[in-house]
Amino acid sequence: MKKISLFCCLVLMTVVITNAKEKINIIPRPVSVTEKDGSLTLNSKTNVYVAGDKDLISTVQFFTKKIQSATGIDLKIKNVVPKTLPASSIVVQIAKTYDKTLQEEGYSLKVSPLKIEITANKPQGIFYGMQSLLQLMPADVESIELKSLSQVSVPCVDITDYPRFGxxxxxxxxxxxxxxxxxxxxxxxxxxxxxxxxxxxxxxxxxxxxxxxxxxxxxxxxxxxxxxxxxxxxxxxxxxxxxxxxxxxxxxxxxxxxxxxxxxxxxxxxxxxxxxxxxxxxxxxxxxxxxxxxxxxxxxxxxxxxxxxxxxxxxxxxxxxxxxxxxxxxxxxxxxxxxxxxxxxxxxxxxxxxxxxxxxxxxxxxxxxxxxxxxxxxxxxxxxxxxxxxxxxxxxxxxxxxxxxxxxxxxxxxxxxxxxxxxxxxxxxxxxxxxxxxxxxxxxxxxxxxxxxxxxxxxxxxxxxxxxxxxxxxxxxxxxxxxxxxxxxxxxxxxxxxxxxxxxAEVYWSPKNQKDWNNFVDRMETQLPRLDKSGTKYATSFYNAIVKPVKADNTESLAVTLSSELGGTEIYYTFDGTDPDNHSPKYKGEPIGFWKGADEIRVIVYKNNQPVGKQVNLKLDELKKRLK
Incomplete structure (x- = not known):
């Protein structure tokens, strides 16, 4: 029983960690993110309260119209904040005292099970806080076709964020x-x-x-x-x-x-x-x-x-x-x-x-x-x-x-x-x-x-x-x-x-010391469904194999090295004119020479046991030109 319990705990931990990894995937990466337990649910009863600055109304309308056109949820805007907030409220406010940390374009975004608070020194900071809030929501909020959702869930989090460059x-x-x-x-x-x-x-x-x-x-x-x-x-x-x-x-x-x-x-x-x-x-x-x-x-x-x-x-x-x-x-x-x-x-x-x-x-x-x-x-x-x-x-x-x-x-x-x-x-x-x-x-x-x-x-x-x-x-x-x-x-x-x-976007906004290629790739991949929902065309070229010609064994004959921009991938190839899959020869990191009589290499990249990107087919003559 102890072994079974331990196994269950490990499985549960894996699920929690995986969910945490998938929870906050904002691009550009915020300066500070503290993930918290729970979530808040937006629905037709949710109000957006604009505190102390009526000029923010148009900025908030940009957000509420986007939610309505994608989900059908009509968030009401109020310009007076009640002493007792209803559940699932959103409060948008300009800071009473200028926060030097946030600068002109920064913001503070706090999501608890009861309310969302966005605070900034300037309206543009509010706007950027709302962009981050949208990225916390499911991809459906980017849809160009009405989804008629009854509610939208937002994970609880504290974010402090501001740009590196103006x-x-x-x-x-x-x-x-x-x-x-x-x-x-x-x-x-x-x-x-x-x-x-x-x-x-x-x-x-x-x-x-x-x-x-x-x-x-x-x-x-x-x-x-x-x-x-x-x-x-x-x-x-x-x-x-x-x-x-x-x-x-x-x-x-x-x-x-x-x-x-x-x-x-x-x-x-x-x-x-x-x-x-x-x-x-x-x-x-x-x-x-x-x-x-x-x-x-x-x-x-x-x-x-x-x-x-x-x-x-x-x-x-x-x-x-x-x-x-x-x-x-x-x-x-x-x-x-x-x-x-x-x-x-x-x-x-x-x-x-x-x-x-x-x-x-x-x-x-x-x-x-x-x-x-x-x-x-x-x-x-x-x-x-x-x-x-x-x-x-x-x-x-x-x-x-x-x-x-x-x-x-x-x-x-x-x-x-x-x-x-x-x-x-x-x-x-x-x-x-x-x-x-x-x-x-x-x-x-x-x-x-x-x-x-x-x-x-x-x-x-x-x-x-x-x-x-x-x-x-x-x-x-x-x-x-x-x-x-x-x-x-x-x-x-x-x-x-x-x-x-x-x-x-991340180079220009996020702190230099937070740069992490693998972390960025994970967050970028969560953005692709959002681009799909919004009807935005994008490239998946980063999945494709990189084929580099080299001289084989200090001779004039040609070999190739294979690589991928992404970590956690496997690369398979063929020289016999057939399309490779994960049962074909697997690339192991060393240069490989062309098989005798072969005039083409075909390469495919796998990630999580699934083919990704496009298959790369390269003729021997083309590779010889590149080597020169």
């Missing part, structure tokens, strides 16, 4: 492919669940001008439209004579105001980017006199043009600055964000070197080279923006030739530019491509839609925005950047965004 951004490139106002709103709704607070809109590029400038209607009349093309970006056929420009679109200023208001209701600020002086073919197509060559170029549809067509503004031409002043005057009035993003990246300077106007500018301003010419341009843009009470931010190329005095650097070519700027006491937003570019491959390329380079889920999670030797006070935060050359529609935008942006 800039937690996502960039959406709407130039390469245009996304509708409705789709941008949906993107905002998806990002705020994980406490992002900045939406960076890449509004202009060689491939489309996406924002109305009332004083210069030609920018959208001509620059917002191009010929339609489908296939591999960069390989498209150039526009043909008299071919109709039917692909594109733009946001009117009323559209922008609507998006800004929609985002602000969710405590998101919208950062506009007009990418200059390069990446300007859409502008130049409408006004050819702005380039050094002054040739008529079409809006580029994704065909090869770099160094062949002049996509950079002529810095020696004063009319360029007159037009930019008009553009940024309207944008400064339109966007409340304190920054204006001017791009500044990837400028081919060859046309400047041959341009008489640019050469005259260099002589007049005593500029030694074209790098200093670009620096002159950026410094002049900074003065233009400061006159409009805006600060300049640009990609790390704005360091070339000398950084503008008050500029903020968005570091994308690794972290070197950000380190250099921070050591010059400039603010930095870290967005290194190998960790933050969510348009890159996220798993085995042969299993993914075509793009370029690699940024796995673990690459996004296992990095830190503050390099060694840099004062953290200069690092504002970071972004997940979605360039859309290879992202032609919104569903694929979602696929590329999630789950890597879950990892980056």
């Amino acid at each position: 800039w937690r951004g996502m960039m959406l490139d709407v130039s390469r492919h245009f996304f509708t106002k409705k789709e941008v709103k949906q993107y905002i709704d998806e990002m705020v669940k994980y406490k992002y607070n900045t939406l960076h809109l890449h509004l202009t590029d060689d491939n489309g001008w996406r924002v109305e400038i009332k004083s210069i209607p030609g920018l959208t009349q001509k620059g917002a439209w191009r010929v339609p093309r489908y296939g591999r970006w960069g390989k498209f056929e150039s526009p043909q004579p008299d071919e109709k420009t039917t692909y594109g679109g733009f946001y009117t200023q009323d559209d922008i105001r609507e998006l800004i208001h929609y985002a602000a209701d969710r405590y998101v600020t919208v950062l506009p980017e007009v990418d200059i002086p390069a990446h300007s073919l859409a502008m130049i197509s409408a006004f050819p006199g702005l380039s050094c060559t002054q040739l008529q170029y079409p809006v580029n549809p994704g065909s090869e043009f770099y160094k062949k067509e002049d996509n950079a503004l002529c810095i020696g031409n004063d009319s360029v600055f007159l037009m930019l002043d008009k553009i940024f005057t309207e944008l400064a009035q339109l966007f409340p964000h304190p920054y204006m993003h001017v791009g500044g990246d990837e400028a081919y300077k060859g046309f400047w070197e041959k341009c008489p106007k640019c050469q005259k500018r260099m002589a007049d301003e005593h500029l030694k080279n074209v790098d200093e010419l670009q620096s002159y341009f950026i410094k002049r843009m900074e003065n233009m923006l400061l006159a409009k009470n805006k600060k300049l931010i640009g990609w790390d190329e704005i360091l070339e030739g000398g950084l503008a005095p008050e500029a903020t650097v968005m570091s994308w070519r690794g972290m070197k530019g950000g380190i250099e700027a921070a050591k010059m006491n400039h603010h930095v937003v870290m967005t290194p491509y190998d960790h933050c570019y969510i348009d890159l491959y996220q798993g085995e390329p042969t299993n993914e839609p075509a793009t370029y380079s690699m940024c796995r889920l673990s690459d996004s999670y296992n990095w830190d925005p503050v390099p060694d030797g840099v004062d953290e006070k200069f690092i504002l935060g970071g972004q997940a950047n979605l360039w859309t050359e290879s992202v032609p529609n919104f569903r694929h935008a979602q696929y590329m965004t999630w789950p890597r942006s879950l990892a980056l």
Whole structure:
């Protein structure tokens, strides 16, 4: 009997531990979580009491409407808190005394069997507390179809939480492919669940001008439209004579105001980017006199043009600055964000070197080279923006030739530019491509839609925005950047965004000392059903096998190593052309050579005795290319 009792106790302990593990799975991971026994049940009798700040009503309505639309439970909002609270009440309140620990965006969330309390210094803290509260609830609260639930259970817990960084951004490139106002709103709704607070809109590029400038209607009349093309970006056929420009679109200023208001209701600020002086073919197509060559170029549809067509503004031409002043005057009035993003990246300077106007500018301003010419341009843009009470931010190329005095650097070519700027006491937003570019491959390329380079889920999670030797006070935060050359529609935008942006959300919000890859993976996997319920497309590439070619036994013959991003997995393979399963040869950690006569390896990953992800099939010839 003692053995049986002991066995039962062990089973019971296992159940309790397992349930505890599955109980709190919030992303980003809160600063402090204390799990407690019991739960609270929300139902149609539950009231939400808003204490002391009527401005919170709209924030609370965001929460109650979401619950109602997903479950049918109608939570009533009351602006007076009774002395005796009914059971299962929710109390939302601004702290009477400012809590320095919580800062501007932090919150305290306490769930007991009788009530839920959310306290913060500011309304945005309340909003983030509600996002965490939603994640404590079953996945059905994310449903886009009404589930008609009679009640929702919430586990008891005490949470104290606040962000590590104030800039937690996502960039959406709407130039390469245009996304509708409705789709941008949906993107905002998806990002705020994980406490992002900045939406960076890449509004202009060689491939489309996406924002109305009332004083210069030609920018959208001509620059917002191009010929339609489908296939591999960069390989498209150039526009043909008299071919109709039917692909594109733009946001009117009323559209922008609507998006800004929609985002602000969710405590998101919208950062506009007009990418200059390069990446300007859409502008130049409408006004050819702005380039050094002054040739008529079409809006580029994704065909090869770099160094062949002049996509950079002529810095020696004063009319360029007159037009930019008009553009940024309207944008400064339109966007409340304190920054204006001017791009500044990837400028081919060859046309400047041959341009008489640019050469005259260099002589007049005593500029030694074209790098200093670009620096002159950026410094002049900074003065233009400061006159409009805006600060300049640009990609790390704005360091070339000398950084503008008050500029903020968005570091994308690794972290070197950000380190250099921070050591010059400039603010930095870290967005290194190998960790933050969510348009890159996220798993085995042969299993993914075509793009370029690699940024796995673990690459996004296992990095830190503050390099060694840099004062953290200069690092504002970071972004997940979605360039859309290879992202032609919104569903694929979602696929590329999630789950890597879950990892980056945690990088930007959670304490550095709490980083734990295996713990994150467990919590991330509980988010996938929530994404399913909300109709959000996402990638499962992190499950796929990683096949790496190596030389076998110091010879010229080829072998492979197999691995997985996740722990607790088993990998099986075949060389005989059949699909592997968990009865096939199991990978044991050492390089394996191709079987004699085999020209392909097929690999599958198992977790908890079930196949996960996609099977990877790789030909010997492809692996030989990768080895070279």
